[in-house]
Amino acid sequence: xxxxxxxxxxxxxHAVAWGARLARPDVIPVYPITPQTPILEKITDFQASGExxxxxxxxxxxxxxxxxxxxxxxxxxxxxxxxSSQGLLLMHELLHWAAGASTPIVMFNVNRTVASPWGFxxxxxxxxxxxxxxxxxxxxxxxxxSIDTTILAYRIAESVSLPTMVNHEAFYVSxxxxxxEVPSQEAxxxxxxxxxxxxxxxxxxxxSFGYVLDQNTHYQSxxxxxxxxxxxYAITEQANKEWKELTGRDYGIIEGYxxxxxxxxxxxxxxxxxxxxxxxxxxxxxxxxVGLLKVRLFRPFPYQQxxxxxxxxxxxxxxxxxxxxxxxxxxxxxxxxxxxxxxxTPKLHGLLTGVSGLNVTPEKIKEWVAAYSNAEPVVxxxxxx
Amino acid sequence: MSFPxxxxxxxxxxxxxxxxxxxxxxxxxVILNTIGxxxxxxxxxxxxxxxxxxxxxxxxxxxVCQTTLESTAATASGVKRALNARGKxxxxxxxxxxxxxTYDIGFQALSSAVERNEDLLYxxxxxxxxxxxxxxxxxxxxxxxxxGSTPQGKSxxxxxxxxxxxxxxxxxxxxxxxxxxxxxxxxxxxxKEIRGFKFISVLIPCIAGWGLSDDAGIxxxxxxxxxxxxxxxxxxDGHRYRLxxxxxxxxxxxxxxxQRRYRHVSPEQxxxxxxxxxxxxxxxxxxxxxxxxxxxxxxx
Numbered sequence: 056x057x058x059x060x061x062x063x064x065x066x067x068x069h070a071v072a073w074g075a076r077l078a079r080p081d082v083i084p085v086y087p088i089t090p091q092t093p094i095l096e097k098i099t100d101f102q103a104s105g106e107x108x109x110x111x112x113x114x115x116x117x118x119x120x121x122x123x124x125x126x127x128x129x130x131x132x133x134x135x136x137x138x139s140s141q142g143l144l145l146m147h148e149l150l151h152w153a154a155g156a157s158t159p160i161v162m163f164n165v166n167r168t169v170a171s172p173w174g175f176x177x178x179x180x181x182x183x184x185x186x187x188x189x190x191x192x193x194x195x196x197x198x199x200x201s202i203d204t205t206i207l208a209y210r211i212a213e214s215v216s217l218p219t220m221v222n223h224e225a226f227y228v229s230x231x232x233x234x235x236e237v238p239s240q241e242a243x244x245x246x247x248x249x250x251x252x253x254x255x256x257x258x259x260x261x262x263s264f265g266y267v268l269d270q271n272t273h274y275q276s277x278x279x280x281x282x283x284x285x286x287x288y289a290i291t292e293q294a295n296k297e298w299k300e301l302t303g304r305d306y307g308i309i310e311g312y313x314x315x316x317x318x319x320x321x322x323x324x325x326x327x328x329x330x331x332x333x334x335x336x337x338x339x340x341x342x343x344x345v346g347l348l349k350v351r352l353f354r355p356f357p358y359q360q361x362x363x364x365x366x367x368x369x370x371x372x373x374x375x376x377x378x379x380x381x382x383x384x385x386x387x388x389x390x391x392x393x394x395x396x397x398x399x400t401p402k403l404h405g406l407l408t409g410v411s412g413l414n415v416t417p418e419k420i421k422e423w424v425a426a427y428s429n430a431e432p433v434v435x436x437x438x439x440x
Numbered sequence: 441m442s443f444p445x446x447x448x449x450x451x452x453x454x455x456x457x458x459x460x461x462x463x464x465x466x467x468x469x470v471i472l473n474t475i476g477x478x479x480x481x482x483x484x485x486x487x488x489x490x491x492x493x494x495x496x497x498x499x500x501x502x503x504v505c506q507t508t509l510e511s512t513a514a515t516a517s518g519v520k521r522a523l524n525a526r527g528k529x530x531x532x533x534x535x536x537x538x539x540x541x542t543y544d545i546g547f548q549a550l551s552s553a554v555e556r557n558e559d560l561l562y563x564x565x566x567x568x569x570x571x572x573x574x575x576x577x578x579x580x581x582x583x584x585x586x587x588g589s590t591p592q593g594k595s596x597x598x599x600x601x602x603x604x605x606x607x608x609x610x611x612x613x614x615x616x617x618x619x620x621x622x623x624x625x626x627x628x629x630x631x632k633e634i635r636g637f638k639f640i641s642v643l644i645p646c647i648a649g650w651g652l653s654d655d656a657g658i659x660x661x662x663x664x665x666x667x668x669x670x671x672x673x674x675x676x677d678g679h680r681y682r683l684x685x686x687x688x689x690x691x692x693x694x695x696x697x698x699q700r701r702y703r704h705v706s707p708e709q710x711x712x713x714x715x716x717x718x719x720x721x722x723x724x725x726x727x728x729x730x731x732x733x734x735x736x737x738x739x740x
Contacts, residue, residue, distance in 0.1 A: 081522060081525035081526075082518065082521045082522050082525055084514075084517075084518060084521075109525070110521035110522070110524055110525050112517055112518070112521055112556075113556075114514055114517065114549070114552045114553070114556070115548055115549065115551070115552035115555075116548065116549075116552075118510065118511070118514070118549070119511065119513075119514030119517075119548075119549045119552060120514075122507060122508065122511035122514035122515045122518065122549070123514050123515065123517050123518030123521070124518065125507075125515070125518065126482070126505055126507065126514075126515040126516070126517075126518030126519045126522070127518035127519065127521055127522035127525075128518075128522075129505060129519075129522075130480070130505075130518070130519045130522030130523060130526070131522060131526055132521070132522035132525050132526070148508060149508065149511070152507075152508060256480050256503045256505055256519060257480075257503065257528075258477060258478045258479060258480060258502065258503065258528075258531050260503065261501070261502065261503050262503055263492075263498050263500070263503050263504040263505070263506075264503075264504070264505050264506065265483075265504075265505060265506025265507065266492060266493065266494060266495035266496075266497075266498065266504075266506060267489075267494045267495060268494075268495050269494070269495075272495060
C-alpha cells in the first residue's frame with residue numbers, strides 16, 4: 056500500500072533539498088556553486104527554521120566541504136552535500152579518499168560544463184570524469200526522480216558503505232519546475248532507518264582510521280571495495296522494489312521504454328531520456344519501431360543487465376552529453392565494453408549529442424534514428440550538430 | 441629550573457617510530473597525556489603521521505583520523521560537528537599537523553575553520569620545513585636556512601603564522617617549546633578549557649633537517665627561546681598578549697651554531713639575522729605594552 060504524500064510545485068534543486076531533508080542528515084558541509092545553489096539555500100532555510108535538525112558547515116571550498124563530509128561520516132554521522140562542475144573537480148582527491156574510507160556520503164551533483172572556457176550549461180563530463188573514484192553514480196531525468204533517488208541513495212550507500220553521487224543536469228532538470236509528490240516523513244523514516252555504523256571514531260572505542268597499510272592489506276582494501284560495488288546491483292533493485300511498494304514509483308537500475316518489437320534502441324542517461332521518449336512516441340505513431348534504454352545506475356556499470364536488455368537488438372544508438380577528449384563519449388565506451396563478446400553483437404553507433412549544453416530536440420533524434428538505423432557504425436564516437 | 445609536571449597515563453606509547461632524538465615524540469607524549477582520554481586526533485601526512493605508526497599498530501592512545509595534507513582543519517571540523525550531532529560536545533578534537541600542512545597547503549582550510557571559530561585545538565609541530573619528505577622548504581623555513589629546495593639558503597623570511605592567526609581574532613594562539621614542558625602543559629590545559637579555535641605552535645628542531653647531533657634537539661629548542669628567535673608568548677582574542685619567558689639571554693649566533701642548515705652564513709648575515717630578531721622582539725614588546733591586559737615576563 057502506498058503512503059500518503061504532499062504534492063508541491065518544486066524545481067529539481069528544491070526537490071533535492073526536500074529529499075535531503077527527509078533523509079534526516081546529521082551534518083551538511085556545503086559550498087555554493089552555480090547551478091547547485093538553490094539546493095544549498097533551501098537546505099539552509101530548512102535548518103534556520105528548525106525544520107531540519109542538522110549541523111550546517113559552510114567552509115571556504117568544496118575541498119574542505121568534502122573533507123568534513125568524510126570525517127563526519129567516519130564519526131558516525133549521516134552526511135549530505137551538493138556541488139557541481141568545478142566544485143566536483145576540486146573534490147577529486149577526496150572522492151577517492153571517501154570511497155577508500157567506506158563513508159556512505161550522499162552527494163548531489165548538478166551536471167554542468169567544465170572549464171576552461173567558462174560555461175554553465177548541462178553536460179555530464181564533470182561527474183563522468185569521476186567514474187574511477189569508487190563512488191556509486193546515479194543519473195536522474197526529472198525533479199521527481201531526483202527527490203526519490205536522493206532518498207534511495209542513502210539506503211544504497213549505507214547498505215554497502217560506499218559514497219553515492221546522484222546527478223541531474225543544470226537547468227533542464229535543476230531549475231525546471233514540476234508538481235512533485237513529496238513523500239511523508241513517516242514513509243521515509245520507515246524506508247530509511249537511522250545510520251548506525253559498526254565502526255566509528257569515538258573516544259570510547261579507540262578505533263583509528265587512515266594509517267599506512269602494507270601492500271597486502273592495501274590490496275585487500277581494493278578487493279573489499281570491489282566486493283561492495285558488486286553488491287550494489289542487488290541492493291539497488293531491492294531498494295527500488297521497496298520504494299515502489301511505498302510510493303508507487305518504479306525505478307530500475309536500467310529502464311526500458313517501448314522496447315517491445317523493436318530493432319533499434321537508443322541508450323542514454325539523464326534529461327535526454329525524456330526528450331527521447333517524446334521522439335519515440337512520435338516515431339511509433341509513424342510506424343518506426345524504436346525503444347529507449349535509460350541507464351540510471353552508471354557506477355557500478357550494469358554490464359550484465361545491459362547485455363540482457365539488448366540481446367537480439369541489431370542496432371543501438373548511444374547518446375552522450377559528455378566528451379572525453381581522445382576517447383569520445385563515455386557511455387559509448389562503456390557500451391562497447393558491455394556488448395563485447397555477445398553472440399550477436401549489436402551494431403553500435405556512438406553519438407556525441409548535446410555536449411556543452413546544446414539543445415537536443417525530438418526532431419534531431421528522429422533524424423539520427425533515420426540516418427543511423429541502417430548505417431554501418433564506425434568505431435569512434437560521432438559528433439552531431 | 442622546575443621539574444616538569446605532568447602525569448603520563450600512557451596515551452603515547454613506546455614503539456613509536458620517531459627518529460632518534462626527535463623532540464616531537466616528547467611533545468606528543470606531553471600533549472596527549474595532558475589532553476586525556478576524551479579526545480579524537482586528526483593527523484595529516486607529516487612526521488606526526490609517521491610517528492603514529494603503521495596499521496594495525498598505533499602509538500596514540502586515542503582515536504586518530506588521518507586525512508589529506510591540506511584538509512586537517514576541515515576534517516577536524518567534520519569530526520567535531522558529528523560529535524555535536526551525537527551529543528558529545530565535550531570531546532576534544534585535536535589536530536596534530538606539521539608546518540607544511542599548516543603554513544602552506546592546509547592554510548586555506550585552517551583560516552576558514554578559525555573564521556568559523558570551530559571548537560578545535562590545533563597543534564602545529566613546526567620543524568621549519570617538509571622534513572618528512574626529506575627536508576624541503578616550507579613557508580615556515582627561516583631566512584637563509586638551507587633545505588633540499590633552497591640549496592643556497594632561503595631568500596625570504598619565515599611566515600608569521602602567530603600574527604596571522606591573531607588577525608583572525610582567534611580565541612587563543614600560543615607558541616611553546618619542548619624545552620619548556622611546564623609552559624606546554626599549562627598552555628594545553630588552558631586551551632582545553634576555551635571554547636572555539638585554539639592554536640599552539642611547538643618549535644621542533646629537526647635532527648636530520650637542521651643538521652643537528654642526536655642529542656641537540658632540546659638544547660636548540662631552548663636556545664631558540666632564549667635568543668628570542670622563538671619567543672614563548674600567547675595571545676587571547678587576537679589582542680591580549682602575554683610573554684611567558686624572559687627571553688634574550690642568548691644571541692642568535694649561539695642559536696645558529698651547531699645547525700648545518702646555517703653553516704654557510706657569513707658574519708655579516710648573522711648580524712642581519714640578529715637585527716631581524718631584535719626588530720621582531722621590539723615589535724612584540726610594543727604589543728605587550730599596548731595590549732589591554734599586559735602581563736609581562738610571566739615564567740611558567
